[in-house]
Amino acid sequence: MSTMRRSVGTALAAALLALTGCTGGTDDPAETSTNPTATSAAPTTASASPTPEPTSGEQTETTAAPPDATETTAAPEVSFGDYGVAAGHPRAVEAGMEILRDGGNAVDAAIAVAFSSAVVEPLTSGPGGGGAALVVPMPGSTAPGAPAEPLAYDYREVVQSSGEVPDSGTGVPGFVAGMALLHAEHGQLPWRDLIKPAIEQAEDGVPVSWWVAQELRTEAGQAATAGLPHFQTPNGEPLLEGDVLFQPELGQTLRDIAKDPRTFYEGDLAATLAEVDGIDAEALADYAVDVREPPRGPVGDYEILAAAPALSGVGLIQLLQVAEAAGAGEVEPGSAAYLDILADAWLVADDSIETVVGDPNFVDVPVEELTDPDLNAALAESEAVGVAGPAADLSPGAPAGRPAAGNTTHLSVVDRDGLAVSMTNTITNFWGSGQEVGGFFLNDHLIRFASTGRTDANDPEAGKRPISYMTPAVLLDDQQRPVLVTGSPGGMRIPDIQAAVISRWALHDIDLQAAVDAPRTHLDDGVLRVEDLPSATTDELTEMGYAVEPVPLSWNLFGSVQALELDHGAGVLVGAVDGRRTGAWDSAAIGRDP
Numbered sequence: 070m071s072t073m074r075r076s077v078g079t080a081l082a083a084a085l086l087a088l089t090g091c092t093g094g095t096d097d098p099a100e101t102s103t104n105p106t107a108t109s110a111a112p113t114t115a116s117a118s119p120t121p122e123p124t125s126g127e128q129t130e131t132t133a134a135p136p137d138a139t140e141t142t143a144a145p146e147v148s149f150g151d152y153g154v155a156a157g158h159p160r161a162v163e164a165g166m167e168i169l170r171d172g173g174n175a176v177d178a179a180i181a182v183a184f185s186s187a188v189v190e191p192l193t194s195g196p197g198g199g200g201a202a203l204v205v206p207m208p209g210s211t212a213p214g215a216p217a218e219p220l221a222y223d224y225r226e227v228v229q230s231s232g233e234v235p236d237s238g239t240g241v242p243g244f245v246a247g248m249a250l251l252h253a254e255h256g257q258l259p260w261r262d263l264i265k266p267a268i269e270q271a272e273d274g275v276p277v278s279w280w281v282a283q284e285l286r287t288e289a290g291q292a293a294t295a296g297l298p299h300f301q302t303p304n305g306e307p308l309l310e311g312d313v314l315f316q317p318e319l320g321q322t323l324r325d326i327a328k329d330p331r332t333f334y335e336g337d338l339a340a341t342l343a344e345v346d347g348i349d350a351e352a353l354a355d356y357a358v359d360v361r362e363p364p365r366g367p368v369g370d371y372e373i374l375a376a377a378p379a380l381s382g383v384g385l386i387q388l389l390q391v392a393e394a395a396g397a398g399e400v401e402p403g404s405a406a407y408l409d410i411l412a413d414a415w416l417v418a419d420d421s422i423e424t425v426v427g428d429p430n431f432v433d434v435p436v437e438e439l440t441d442p443d444l445n446a447a448l449a450e451s452e453a454v455g456v457a458g459p460a461a462d463l464s465p466g467a468p469a470g471r472p473a474a475g476n477t478t479h480l481s482v483v484d485r486d487g488l489a490v491s492m493t494n495t496i497t498n499f500w501g502s503g504q505e506v507g508g509f510f511l512n513d514h515l516i517r518f519a520s521t522g523r524t525d526a527n528d529p530e531a532g533k534r535p536i537s538y539m540t541p542a543v544l545l546d547d548q549q550r551p552v553l554v555t556g557s558p559g560g561m562r563i564p565d566i567q568a569a570v571i572s573r574w575a576l577h578d579i580d581l582q583a584a585v586d587a588p589r590t591h592l593d594d595g596v597l598r599v600e601d602l603p604s605a606t607t608d609e610l611t612e613m614g615y616a617v618e619p620v621p622l623s624w625n626l627f628g629s630v631q632a633l634e635l636d637h638g639a640g641v642l643v644g645a646v647d648g649r650r651t652g653a654w655d656s657a658a659i660g661r662d663p
Contacts, residue, residue: 157190157479164267165182174213176252176256194244194494197509198512200225200494201377202493202541203541204219228352230355239504260330275313283623319509322507368393371545381538383426384564385568388415388418392568392572477494477495478495478629480492481632491555497517540563553581556631558650562591566628595616629647
């Protein structure tokens with residue numbers, strides 16, 4: 070796969086060029102002073118060192134210069150029609166729909182949803198973390214901002230310049246750089262307009278959802294917010310569902326980022342961040358977003374694109390291909406036989422993730438082999454799947470008890486031109502490291518170096534990203550058109566969550582809502598943890614040798630899938646609501662109230 074690493078100076082300078090090149094922003098809460106001088110730079114090759122900024126005003130092919138708001142653009146030859154957003158909270162969906170209605174494209178809307186999500190669910194993502202995104206155009210699209218080919222962006226946290234991982238697990242955040250680069254390369258509306266909804270939500274307040282209220286009452290939630298009165302009622306108790314959460318300090322930080330995103334990496338915010346163990350000024354200034362072709366492979370009648378290493382997209386593709394070859398499409402979905410196949414296929418994929426996946430800027434990852442359907446079919450026919458049974462790869466003496474919650478958040482966006490964005494953002498554990506700076510929580514993403522990987526492929530080094538189980542994905546039809554945009558939070562269970570939905574939808578033609586609603590399972594530490602399965606299915610799995618453990622919804626193990634299906638015949642989107650959290654979706658054609 071070809072690769073480029075865009076340095077933070079390049080990305081943010083390009084974003085500012087786009088910002089100042091737009092004149093349509095009005096009534097902007099972030100517009101408090103003259104915009105800074107715009108500069109731009111060409112993309113770098115694979116190197117951790119930033120490219121020096123060239124002369125001010127220079128614009129290159131990597132910068133998407135949005136049109137003036139008064140300018141009309143001819144409709145592209147290839148289009149879709151409907152547009153919509155699926156995200157973890159209705160108000161984040163609303164922020165994205167507002168951008169799409171105002172003429173923004175899917176990337177613009179995804180950025181707005183991402184910043185809004187950081188406000189309405191501050192425990193899951195935000196400026197103190199990072200994430201990954203796929204940007205997938207319609208084939209042959211000439212829509213403004215659409216790439217020629219699908220692209221995978223990795224803007225997750227990296228190890229500081231010393232190469233040391235702090236006890237907190239905090240790494241150098243990439244969220245702001247990622248959003249800025251996505252906007253510079255694909256955005257059409259002014260940068261400040263995309264952050265405006267989040268600023269208003271932070272400053273005007275948002276009602277606390279039942280899910281955030283629940284998480285405020287956990288041990289981690291109370292520890293992270295103990296010294297933060299805006300998360301508490303006047304009597305010092307955690308906010309309740311329906312209480313209004315005001316975040317003025319976060320609002321000011323977002324205003325600063327809207328005015329000049331470089332402040333996060335080189336300005337006043339950077340100086341504050343550099344005082345945190347795990348973050349240093351040099352690493353902030355040198356931060357580079359990783360951009361490359363996404364791994365892909367056939368599944369059923371479709372082709373799946375997924376996040377590039379060191380994320381687990383190759384694991385998801387391998388899981389699906391092994392499961393399909395082992396007969397997942399030929400047995401009743403949700404049956405014990407079906408769940409057994411998925412569990413065995415997960416063991417194969419997890420072994421790959423644990424042994425050969427790592428940051429591709431530091432190690433060679435065998436992407437082609439891991440996503441080869443013939444090689445994976447051979448694995449399905451071997452003792453790796455179905456024959457040895459569930460005990461083959463279990464770890465005796467593994468710690469028992471409640472596993473880590475399914476952290477993170479996901480969003481999916483499609484615009485009227487069929488441009489699709491699948492984006493997963495995180496600060497890793499809920500509330501991240503528990504450290505709050507500038508109104509947002511800092512990540513603990515570097516814990517993934519210790520918690521994941523059995524080889525030196527995932528050993529920490531300066532500038533390196535750890536393995537992550539995040540797997541934003543897009544499925545294409547036989548014409549290479551996006552037909553399903555999907556992703557989920559869920560920690561190490563994300564590939565299983567994605568596979569459960571995709572296999573039902575792609576191999577059994579089950580409608581999206583039913584696929585999302587179906588009970589989920591995950592095999593880990595010798596235990597098959599399950600949602601509410603029929604007792605007959607549980608009994609059959611037990612007879613097959615599984616230690617089955619039903620888990621409550623409050624454990625937050627099985628994420629919240631945010632997916633959009635593109636019906637190209639009708640030109641409309643179909644979404645699904647995942648009731649495991651507060652997920653929502655909306656589209657222009659359906660006109661749903663999110």
